[in-house]
Amino acid sequence: MTATSRYSAVAIVLHWLIAAGILFMIWLGWNMDDNEFRFQLHKSIGITILMLTVARIIWRLMNPVPPLPAGMKHHEKALSRFVHFMFYALMLLMPLTGWLVVSTSYDFDIPTVIFGAVSWPDIPGVGFLSNELGHSIILNVHSKLAWVLIGLLALHVLGALKHEVTAEAGVLKRMLPGIFGSPDRPRPPPQGYFLAFGTAIALFVIIAFGPGLFTGSSSSQATPASPGEEVTANQVEPNWDVDYEASSIAFSGTHEGNRYSGEFSDWSAEIFFDPDNLDRARARVSVQTSTATANKKLYTDSLKSPEWFDPSGHPAATVDLTGFRKTEDGYTANAAITIKDSTVNVPFTFDLQIDGETANMQGEATVQRGPLDLGQKSDPGGEWVGEDVLIEVGVTASRTG
Numbered sequence: 001m002t003a004t005s006r007y008s009a010v011a012i013v014l015h016w017l018i019a020a021g022i023l024f025m026i027w028l029g030w031n032m033d034d035n036e037f038r039f040q041l042h043k044s045i046g047i048t049i050l051m052l053t054v055a056r057i058i059w060r061l062m063n064p065v066p067p068l069p070a071g072m073k074h075h076e077k078a079l080s081r082f083v084h085f086m087f088y089a090l091m092l093l094m095p096l097t098g099w100l101v102v103s104t105s106y107d108f109d110i111p112t113v114i115f116g117a118v119s120w121p122d123i124p125g126v127g128f129l130s131n132e133l134g135h136s137i138i139l140n141v142h143s144k145l146a147w148v149l150i151g152l153l154a155l156h157v158l159g160a161l162k163h164e165v166t167a168e169a170g171v172l173k174r175m176l177p178g179i180f181g182s183p184d185r186p187r188p189p190p191q192g193y194f195l196a197f198g199t200a201i202a203l204f205v206i207i208a209f210g211p212g213l214f215t216g217s218s219s220s221q222a223t224p225a226s227p228g229e230e231v232t233a234n235q236v237e238p239n240w241d242v243d244y245e246a247s248s249i250a251f252s253g254t255h256e257g258n259r260y261s262g263e264f265s266d267w268s269a270e271i272f273f274d275p276d277n278l279d280r281a282r283a284r285v286s287v288q289t290s291t292a293t294a295n296k297k298l299y300t301d302s303l304k305s306p307e308w309f310d311p312s313g314h315p316a317a318t319v320d321l322t323g324f325r326k327t328e329d330g331y332t333a334n335a336a337i338t339i340k341d342s343t344v345n346v347p348f349t350f351d352l353q354i355d356g357e358t359a360n361m362q363g364e365a366t367v368q369r370g371p372l373d374l375g376q377k378s379d380p381g382g383e384w385v386g387e388d389v390l391i392e393v394g395v396t397a398s399r400t401g
């Protein structure tokens with residue numbers, strides 16, 4: 001027999017890696033318990049399995065596999081080939097239906113971020129399935145395919161064990177690393193490394209970063225439809241110039257009991273403030289919502305979705321500060337905060353130090369995300385994301401002119 005008697009090292013590694021991944025994924029799928037970390041992990045490993053499967057199929061086509069033992073009966077060979085074919089189909093279908101599940105989610109709008117690092121888009125063109133019926137059918141298919149996998153796995157393991165014991169050369173050994181398995185016979189050198197792994201990596205890169213090819217709801221490439229909303233009402237005659245390099249607008253709150261935080265990198269403020277003329281004091285701030293960055297990519301991506309800041313539809317949020325008063329330990333003003341189409345009024349308290357021509361201000365306000373229509377699709381009850389959001393502002397400014 002000139003054909004190889006064992007699987008190649010690459011085939012063995014891919015086999016056991018994917019097998020372990022799938023077993024873990026079935027367990028994880030059943031134990032996600034509404035835990036966002038587990039959901040993201042499930043999606044990340046699932047997409048990895050999809051890419052490894054692409055590599056594995058190409059590798060299989062490029063490298064001959066050992067023939068089934070000669071002593072196997074005809075129907076056993078047919079069953080074995082059928083099970084292997086079905087495995088390949090399921091290794092593709094499991095992740096693809098999972099990806100379809102998240103792409104057709106109609107009641108949640110949570111992005112996919114692969115291992116916390118790479119934004120993963122939704123499958124394009126499946127909007128017609130993003131409803132209760134379509135989504136539940138796909139979820140059901142994804143869930144039932146796991147049972148088909150388990151059934152196949154049972155047949156596969158039983159087959160491997162039976163022929164390990166009865167077949168002359170054994171079959172399990174051929175899929176074990178050389179130190180455990182049978183000795184190798186001469187075989188053609190493995191080929192197709194570049195094609196197999198290059199294709200898988202290229203596919204991943206094209207889907208994750210290919211502009212315009214895939215534009216899912218998780219798309220972090222969302223760009224504002226217009227440069228910014230006009231600041232029209234009651235323009236302020238500023239008497240301070242803000243040093244934006246030295247100033248910041250930050251936000252923080254809780255997600256699943258952990259603190260999240262972030263800030264906006266592009267905003268502008270027009271400030272008129274004179275401690276001796278508080279009646280005239282006024283500030284108008286315009287914040288480019290697309291520039292919000294948080295401490296986790298998942299949060300940054302989420303903020304760009306329509307249910308949060310919706311920067312494509314509403315590029316700017318505004319804050320109008322009026323009604324300034326001196327307090328015992330600083331100042332307070334009324335902040336009218338407008339995000340998307342909702343406005344809330346909350347107190348903004350701050351400390352101020354004016355030193356000659358320079359002013360330093362540290363202030364904060366707390367808003368509730370409900371009245372601001374933030375995250376009301378995925379978590380209206382504040383089950384995961386805390387209702388309160390703390391906004392902290394630090395401004396360094398110098399007198400105009």
Ligand code: HEM
Binds near residue numbers: 032096100143
């Ligand atoms: C080899 C790959 C995969 C396996 C073996 C697998 C397995 C499973 C299993 C067993 C469940 C539980 C179903 C049930 O409740 O009965 C599940 C749920 C789920 N899977 Fe996967 N999965 C895979 C890939 C993926 C991928 C790539 C994604 C998304 C990108 C995904 C998204 C989901 C989601 C969102 C759910 C939960 C649905 C829900 O309960 O709302 N899966 N998966």
